[in-house]
Amino acid sequence: MLKWNRPICPRIFKKVEGNKAKVGVCVAMWSGGGKFQVSAGGHAQYIVDLEVRSCSCRAWDLQGWPCVHAIAAINYTGGLDVMEFVDDCYLTTTYFKTYVNLILHMNRMDMWDKSDFPPCLPLAYSK
Secondary structure (H helix, E strand, C coil), X not given: CCCCXXXXXXXXXXXXXXXXXXXXXXXXXXXXXXXXXXXECCCCEEEEECCCCEECCCHHHHHCCCCHHXXXXXXXXXXCCHXXXXXXXXXHHXXXXXXXXXXXXXXXXXXXXXXXXXXXXXXXXXX
């Protein structure tokens, strides 16, 4: 991970790039504010709200990275970067914050301090 030089983790970066490749079938129309109506080939139409980071297909809401419809809306604006719409939990900085703490080693059980307390027993089973 230290060799990865992009702000988004590699797996999610590849998924977003895959969605970018599929955006050719979508046509976005601005509805006002940050809202867009995106038609995705045929009769399917979706509502994308860039301010709330939401799409009516629910993929963006559930996964945290822009779906094909959202990328079509982002591309319509012209000046925005798709990677800025990926949730913070997929950032490499977040990844490194997760693993900043060390897990310290522990002695074997036979080296633990002896206790006068009775051993822990499982809870009584009831149907």
